[in-house]
Amino acid sequence: MTSYFNGLVLREAGARPAVSELRLPEVGPGQVRVKVRAAGVCHSDLSMVNGTIRPSYPLVLGHEAAGEVVEVGEHVTRAAVGDHVVLNWQPACRNCWFCDQGEPWLCSTSSGVASLENGVTLDGVPVHVALGLGAFADQVVAPENAVIPVPTALAFETAALLSCGVLTGAGAVRNTADVQAGESVAVIGLGGVGLSVVAAARAAGASDVIAVDVSEAKKGLAEAAGATDFVVSSDALSKDIRGRTSGRGADHAFECVGRAATIRAAWRATRRGGKVTVVGMGSNDDLMSLSALDVFSSARTLRSSVYGSADFDIEIPRLADDVLTGKLSLDHLITDRIALPDVPDAFDRMARGEGARSVVSL
Ligand SMILES: [Zn+2]
């Protein structure tokens, strides 16, 4: 049965995305059709619009989403019709070397896919879907390993955030950096991911959570997420953070911007022997230098966190449970509730550094 759906389509990099009617492929063996109920506007979507990431066009944007399974193909065992699910844009094959090592977030078959062909326009032109999903749409057809069932008590808009921004931020705290109770944490960059780092650090029992952004307007959001201190970024940032951590520097710094200058600031804001975790995705030509003596004598660890260093199939249900039991609060993350045609305006707000997450209700 051919099904039609509305999706937010980007014709080319730099264009203004617009809602179009499209035709979805039929659900094949091992695939599911999901009615999308909520989708968050993530920075990676903006990167596809402004050309930082180069997928194929025309492209249905969106990848941070949750919905309800409405059809399952042959041999599907993970989900049934009626299940509420979170969509995973980087499903693991469970067969490659990395998956065998227990590092499915580095799965060699799924990483680096910006878009896949899936569906056609009404006049028959093939359509691509962002990160294998294309979730700014009322329906998605995806492989079954791209859906993770969650309790029906979890609100769809919260479930959507878990799938990308929250998993990335909370995973960086829990898995990559392994923040312990009583440790001090600095978080640079307070978008949806940075605010998730703040909330997860607080939930982990961090004594000090120093939140940093270029915009003073993020102060209220930072405090709502659990920050103990808020600092407007400046050239004296590292010195400021050391001043708030007995002159030593923080036990952990999380860089959630993706720029060499802020990675370096995070490095310098961390104590000797501390951990610097890079969560932001930067560009290939933005180089950072550290002296050989500094690397040796500071005894710091510099590590990146890809998709929260998380096994999504384990971590997503765990995060859902933490939200439902009140251990992790994400209420502060949603600053705008919007409809599909409003997504381009949400990109404009994101580019200006305003708000936290905009979530599309479908
Ligand atoms: Zn994302």
Ligand SMILES: [Zn+2]
């Ligand atoms: Zn794999």
